[in-house]
Amino acid sequence: MRVKKIDIHVHTAYERGMERMGGGDYALPCELRNIYDQIGVEKGVILPSIDPEAHHHIVSNEEIFRIVREHPDTFYWFCNLHPTMGGNSPDTDFSRFLNYYKKLGARGVGELCCNYYFDDPMMLNLFKHCEACDMPVTFHIGNKGHDYGVVDEPGMPRLEKVLGMFPRLRFLGHSQKFWAEISGDCTADIRNGYPKGKVVPGGRVVELMRKYPNLNCDLSAGSGFNAISRDPDFGYAFLEEFQDRIFYGTDICDPRNITNPMLKLSAFLDEAVDTGRISEAAYLKISRGNALALLERE
Numbered sequence: 001m002r003v004k005k006i007d008i009h010v011h012t013a014y015e016r017g018m019e020r021m022g023g024g025d026y027a028l029p030c031e032l033r034n035i036y037d038q039i040g041v042e043k044g045v046i047l048p049s050i051d052p053e054a055h056h057h058i059v060s061n062e063e064i065f066r067i068v069r070e071h072p073d074t075f076y077w078f079c080n081l082h083p084t085m086g087g088n089s090p091d092t093d094f095s096r097f098l099n100y101y102k103k104l105g106a107r108g109v110g111e112l113c114c115n116y117y118f119d120d121p122m123m124l125n126l127f128k129h130c131e132a133c134d135m136p137v138t139f140h141i142g143n144k145g146h147d148y149g150v151v152d153e154p155g156m157p158r159l160e161k162v163l164g165m166f167p168r169l170r171f172l173g174h175s176q177k178f179w180a181e182i183s184g185d186c187t188a189d190i191r192n193g194y195p196k197g198k199v200v201p202g203g204r205v206v207e208l209m210r211k212y213p214n215l216n217c218d219l220s221a222g223s224g225f226n227a228i229s230r231d232p233d234f235g236y237a238f239l240e241e242f243q244d245r246i247f248y249g250t251d252i253c254d255p256r257n258i259t260n261p262m263l264k265l266s267a268f269l270d271e272a273v274d275t276g277r278i279s280e281a282a283y284l285k286i287s288r289g290n291a292l293a294l295l296e297r298e
Contacts (some may be wrong), residue, residue: 002270003284006291007036007044009111009138009174009220009249012075014067017057024254025057029071031255036074038258039266042288043073044250045295047111047138048080054113054140054148065104076295078138079106082114083122090121094129102133107295110138111174117144117151118158127162131169136294138218141177143192149175154188156181156204163212170294172247173205174218179227181205182238194226199234209242217242219286220249222262229268236277239269243282247290 013026026049027035036044048064049055061079068075079101086092098109109130116123130137141156142149152158156178163171173179180191184202205227208215218224228235239246250263257263273283 004042006288008247010044027255051113078108098133108136136170138172140175176223179223199231216245221251
């Protein structure tokens with residue numbers, strides 16, 4: 001371990017809740033601290049779990065604020081909003097919510113898992129207020145129905161639309177459907193999983209990163225780690241090129257994740273800099289510098 005990381009994406013709850021269908025539930029704050037100590041993470045950003053499409057265990061903004069207040073040396077937090085809040089209208093003034101949670105220390109919004117199209121009027125209204133209130137947004141991409149996440153088709157045309165519409169809003173991309181598009185051969189059949197093998201030129205993630213400076217990358221979960229490790233030479237080049245807009249993350253959702261391959265990301269980054277595959281500057285930014293610049297901004 002070279003430096004302590006800042007985790008841009010993690011989930012927890014104050015108490016154990018209903019188990020998932022396959023068993024397990026969120027790691028408690030003390031369990032997360034134990035995992036962090038094992039993998040070399042200083043602090044993490046908790047993302048509340050409010051979307052019924054995505055979560056078996058609803059964890060409110062207020063619950064997360066309470067956790068962060070009790071564990072300030074371990075956690076930052078984002079608030080989370082659903083586009084139907086405040087009146088179920090595309091005219092809702094979300095600044096009322098955003099400014100309230102900002103005063104409580106929230107540094108962004110997410111993880112957005114609501115099953116609406118990126119360019120649905122309800123989503124556009126939410127993005128408009130997030131931009132106006134300087135609240136970055138972490139999103140998860142999903143299919144429409146029988147899934148969770150903000151909806152887009154292969155090629156992410158709707159994401160591109162909102163990137164252009166809200167140039168001052170920082171978007172943090174996450175999920176299988178986002179990261180599978182790092183390769184130019186991504187299809188509808190493979191975008192739901194963790195494609196392997198060489199990355200083919202022409203991937204939409206690369207194209208959008210080059211075209212839109214407000215798009216950032218959240219490396220958390222198996223999807224983020226898989227995207228940069230499936231073809232290491234490509235991964236090192238990607239990290240180097242976009243070093244100012246990539247964030248280390250874990251997406252720990254269960255104490256059993258301590259054995260999940262996604263947690264190898266920390267060691268992957270350490271090895272990359274130790275072997276000269278990425279620069280010291282890129283390593284420090286991705287591991288913690290970019291996160292601190294986002295989270296500690298005035």
